[in-house]
Amino acid sequence: MEPTLILAIATMGGLGLFFAAGLAIADKKLAVEDNPFVVKINEVLPGVNCGACGKAGCYDFAVNVAEGTASVTGCPVGGSDTAKEIAMIMGVEAADSEVKTIPRILCKGGNSEAVNKMVDYYGPLSCSAMEIVSGGEKQCLYGCLGAGDCVDACPFDALVMNDNGIPEVVPDLCTSCGICVKSCPRDIIEMHPIDQTVFVFCKNQDDPKTAKEVCNVSCIACGICARKSDGGIEIINNVGVINYSLLDDTKIPFEKCKSGAIQKIDLELDLGIKMKKN
Amino acid sequence: MEIILIFLSSAIVNNFVLAYFLGICPFVGVSSKLSSAFSMGMATTFVMVITAIVTWLIYNLILVPYHLEFLQYVSFILVIASLVQFVEMFVKKVSQPLYRALGIFLPLITTNCAILGLALFIVLKEYSFIEGIFYGIGAGVGFTMAIAIMAGIREEIELADVPKAFRGAPITMIIAGILALAFMGFAGMISV
Structure with a gap:
């Protein structure tokens, strides 16, 4: 093989390894624990961030539900379907919501x-x-x-x-x-x-x-x-x-x-x- | 003196966004709110400065001695991608709301051409290490300034009675054009 080719492979490999190691360390040092409930609830929410629930947005509402400071039926936009899904994630019974x-x-x-x-x-x-x-x-x-x-x-x-x-x-x-x-x-x-x-x-x-x-x-x-x-x-x-x-x-x-x-x-x-x- | 000129040149006269038209995507995408626009500018500045340092080192200490200059694009992209990953972790750790406000535009700094452009300009203009760093800082400051000015204007436009056909994207494009026109007034004042 040509020496340039070997050098190129070695350089890129070495750099890649170096950055990978750096990122691996950073990943451990800067790890943030996502609350799995928040992520799941956020997925079933409408995601329009309208603020009708009184929170700063859908994600904020999800955080509040996960922490127990907001009701699972608190999203008026998603209605009873969303309330049921959130209730299922949180493991509680959702009361049948009122008439629209x-x-x-x-x-x-x-x-x-x-x-x-x-x-x-x-x-x-x-x-x-x-x-x-x-x-x-x-x-x-x-x-x-x-x-x-x-x-x-x-x-x-x-x-x-x-x-x-x-x-x-x-x-x-x-x-x-x-x-x-x-x-x-x-x-x-x-x-x-x-x-x-x-x-x-x-x-x-x-x-x-x-x-x-x-x-x-x-x-x-x-x-x-x-x-x-x-x-x-x-x-x-x-x-x-x-x-x-x-x-x-x-x-x-x-x-x-x-x-x-x-x-x-x-x-x-x-x-x-x-x-x-x- | 030379260093100050390089800084001013990359920040104002040859502003990356408004004179070179690099990094337009976050310039339009994240400029609707001043606070998140400024944070975006800070994140980009950080990546730019570190990129300037690391790519200079890689280019001059590894690529040039071994005659591997053709690897500059690949290795620069590798550096930028890793740095952005790091910034993303850092922002997520420090400020969750900021992380969500920046959204997809944070990982997209990777593909921000202003950053690759910066690394390549430093090579092209054969800057020394110190000059390269100041070129990077200038570019970051220039980007932050451009995006912050844009966000400030767009916050005011929210309250203005814009004709219906121009609301949203069209008026943003027009503002960007006029801003660029204004910055063209600096053209040629410093030729570094």
Whole structure:
């Protein structure tokens, strides 16, 4: 063999051996013990780091579960499937989680119902900016601003803006993380169990006259629904507020509501889903 | 004097990222947050300086005497890969959050062309040992500076009302281009 070849092989072999030895020593000195539970839990988590669990991210949540400071059912995005898998890893029973919740947009005052101001809004198309600057184009100070901060905030594309300028939820994509609720500067998005059907679709606290002037579908605080509800509905600050623990929706005269602010929605029509009959 | 010039040359005038366009991948990939961008810059600087030292030693003490210069690419890559492995272990030991923030970009320092480029430039420019070290420090500082400036701008851009079509990657590319343009203004000021 040529001497150069031997030298080359020896050099590379020697260098390789030298670095391998160095790394082997470093590996021992700098060894970090991974908690096997954390790694496994992290694998079954959705991995979108949305923060809906209240932790800094999926990995942080996994660490907390492994250390026992977070519940195995703490991930609302993964739902019951993920909870079961985590429970299996941790060796505990997962209680059957509750009914899925989805966000409800409690305003029906879209572009065709709400009355606009006499002036146009020019500025960043963002609800939070509109809320700070001038309250957007609509006269109503409580309704949907329609710039879609919630649509942008949703990490799962489960919200879409409809033609009327009001966001709609796509239940199949929604993971109940609740990020849209926080993104709305007017707090008109609320999380409700998916089988909940009665809502007051208005947050307007103006006096009845003003409320009627600014929007065709506002609650005018007439109180017809409240009187018949046996405490299920109360008029607070000029708007109907439902107490779901006392609500009996057979008593509510939905057809008497002039503006249609309180509605019993048809789940099949509204969400395109069939509810299981118990 | 020569050493200071070499340092300034590799850090600013011939900045590896903005003048030579080496190491663009982490420059765009890890520059969304200032803190992790700075840590990335530090990790890369560390690897660069050690690479400059070790590759100089290997080249001048082993490869040149035995006329094995053709092995420079293979042996340099070996050095870089080992060093990055070491840095990865070290970061994982010292700071788990940083380890996860850097993610795949930490092992990818191995394939960061700025580092192989550094080792090859030192050979090409026939630097002495001390000059080589300062060239490495300069290159690392330059990389850190570039990625930190980029991250700072991108943090501000987050709050700006960027036209929809330019959000995300496009505006990042434009910023990188303008930054490079600015650094081109130094071209030719030092020719070392």
